[in-house]
Amino acid sequence: MVFKSNLLCKIIGFVHLINNQLYKSKYLTIFKRLGSHSVLALIALIVIGGATRVMEAGLACPDWPLCYGSFLPFNHMNLRVFLEWFHRLDAFLVGILILFKFSLSIIWKNEIPNWLPKTYSILLFLVIVQGSFGALTVINLLDSYTVTGHLLIAFLLLITTISINQNLENNDIEEPLIWWRFLLFFPLLLTLVQSFIGVRLSSTWSAHICLSFNKQCLILNIHKLFAFPIAFSILLITAAAIYKRSLLNENWKYLSALIFLLFSQIALGVLSLKTNLNEPIFIIGHQLNASLFIAILTTLIFRNPFTKKGLNHSLNSQMVGINT
Numbered sequence: 001m002v003f004k005s006n007l008l009c010k011i012i013g014f015v016h017l018i019n020n021q022l023y024k025s026k027y028l029t030i031f032k033r034l035g036s037h038s039v040l041a042l043i044a045l046i047v048i049g050g051a052t053r054v055m056e057a058g059l060a061c062p063d064w065p066l067c068y069g070s071f072l073p074f075n076h077m078n079l080r081v082f083l084e085w086f087h088r089l090d091a092f093l094v095g096i097l098i099l100f101k102f103s104l105s106i107i108w109k110n111e112i113p114n115w116l117p118k119t120y121s122i123l124l125f126l127v128i129v130q131g132s133f134g135a136l137t138v139i140n141l142l143d144s145y146t147v148t149g150h151l152l153i154a155f156l157l158l159i160t161t162i163s164i165n166q167n168l169e170n171n172d173i174e175e176p177l178i179w180w181r182f183l184l185f186f187p188l189l190l191t192l193v194q195s196f197i198g199v200r201l202s203s204t205w206s207a208h209i210c211l212s213f214n215k216q217c218l219i220l221n222i223h224k225l226f227a228f229p230i231a232f233s234i235l236l237i238t239a240a241a242i243y244k245r246s247l248l249n250e251n252w253k254y255l256s257a258l259i260f261l262l263f264s265q266i267a268l269g270v271l272s273l274k275t276n277l278n279e280p281i282f283i284i285g286h287q288l289n290a291s292l293f294i295a296i297l298t299t300l301i302f303r304n305p306f307t308k309k310g311l312n313h314s315l316n317s318q319m320v321g322i323n324t
């Protein structure tokens with residue numbers, strides 16, 4: 001009799017545990033989906049922002065937050081107004097998406113890890129700061145530091161969103177492999193510095209001035225030279241992964257993407273200069289490539305470097321939980 005009731009308790013416990021896991025994973029799946037949409041929307045936003053700058057459409061809407069005093073400025077619509085208007089619309093949608101995720105995380109706070117609402121609040125803060133910088137770019141008539149801050153915060157938003165997504169994917173990493181993360185963090189930092197120099201270069205028109213009058217070439221030269229430490233750090237990471245075979249086996253897709261993006265970034269930079277900055281496609285491509293490079297690096301930093309091991313570990317802990 002005692003044996004039977006013990007067995008019944010175990011079965012009820014098991015069903016409860018499975019139910020609970022499914023229940024929780026349902027919420028996490030929603031956040032993961034919303035997170036992937038946010039990453040796409042952010043990259044699109046950065047590219048449209050680049051196109052807006054290249055087409056010199058940054059002041060095409062003279063007021064803020066509306067455009068020519070209207071939500072849909074049909075009467076003033078042309079390519080430049082469309083770009084600036086669409087940039088704002090996408091930014092608005094990204095803001096709403098982040099606010100939505102934050103609100104859901106507050107409503108479901110008992111069902112999700114408690115770090116989630118906190119990180120969403122950071123994201124919300126960043127998006128508010130980003131909106132303010134967007135307004136300041138118009139008010140300050142595209143002041144170089146404001147434009148630079150605007151792009152760097154966009155990259156920070158992208159990095160935070162991807163790190164949240166990856167943390168949701170690997171809820172229980174056994175050992176996060178600190179040295180690997182540290183090694184990857186280095187090129188990310190260098191790329192952010194390089195992007196800072198890059199936006200200063202474009203927003204002060206230094207590249208144009210250097211090419212036309214051979215003046216103010218210092219920023220352009222620093223930008224070109226800075227590609228070397230970035231390339232070197234990526235080579236170092238690849239070498240480390242080749243040395244630790246398991247890292248290469250698990251992360252080769254990301255590492256190959258990183259190497260490809262590095263070379264195409266340099267090629268797009270060279271092509272932009274060779275065409276005297278007259279081909280918007282190369283300049284916008286350079287900006288898109290930079291954001292993809294940052295996205296892949298961030299994914300590599302925060303993803304579980306040994307997914308199969310992580311899966312085994314997760315399954316093992318479930319089994320241990322069930323057995324006990």
Ligand code: HEM
Nearest residue numbers: 194195198199201202207224227265266269270283287290
């Ligand atoms: C390897 C890493 C590199 C990264 C992460 C990077 C990133 C960036 C970023 C974020 C911008 C600002 C884009 C904009 O505001 O439209 C920029 C601008 C620029 N970059 Fe790079 N860049 C890299 C390498 C290079 C190289 C090797 C060259 C040339 C040999 C180059 C040439 C340029 C030029 C000319 C601009 C200014 C474009 C303009 O004035 O519109 N970049 N870069």
